[in-house]
Amino acid sequence: MLDRIDYALLRLLRKNARLPNKDLAEKTGIAPSTALERVRRMREAKILLGYHAEIAPEAIGIGLQAMISIRLARHSRALVDGFHRHLLGLPEVLACYHVAGADDFLAHVGVRDSEHLRQFTLSALTEREEVAHIETRLIFEFQRNVELPPLP
Structure with a gap:
């Protein structure tokens, strides 16, 4: 505790x-x-899981960020786990969330520009047979909140 x-x-x-x-x-x-x-x-105790460096996206060629909602056509442990591994293996994916609700995953991606985003969604997502639907939202600004919730 x-x-x-x-x-x-x-x-x-x-x-x-x-x-x-x-x-x-x-x-x-x-x-x-x-x-x-x-x-x-x-x-x-695995309370502190690691440390990271916050990097300016532009410094590494990221000119556009998006949040992509992904809905799978079918659900089984193997399909969900396999797709999750697929997302985490893509260098454009900055963060991956397995979520409840209408969609199954949210992928925060960083790409060079709109053409890179288009090519990424076509090749990495829409060509996969387990993907039934994607919806892309552009991110205009991203800031991490460094505060913690109040002490319980």
């Missing part, structure tokens, strides 16, 4: 995963050794 100190550490790391341990300790009012041990424990 996480306590208020764990939540404070998680909030700080969510905002800046590169924050030095001494700063984590100072900002939460605990000893550096305690901060180090708590973060280690949260990693081992």
Whole structure:
């Protein structure tokens, strides 16, 4: 069970995963050794799953982002799992969500331009027999919320 100190550490790391341990300790009012041990424990318990770098899309050639809703024609564990693996194997897919409702997946994609998006949807999605329907929404702006929900 996480306590208020764990939540404070998680909030700080969510905002800046590169924050030095001494700063984590100072900002939460605990000893550096305690901060180090708590973060280690949260990693081992799979509470902290990893760290990432937020990269400017334009810097790596992404000029257009979209959210694509995908509905499968049939459902079985093997089809759903196989399609999920397919999406995660595509370099254009920035994030993949398996969802409930009318659609089965949401894929957040990053591409060069509208022609790249067109080619991607045609080759990676519409040519797959398990796909029944896709709907594409362009993303004008994306910002990650670094805040955590309030302490339970």
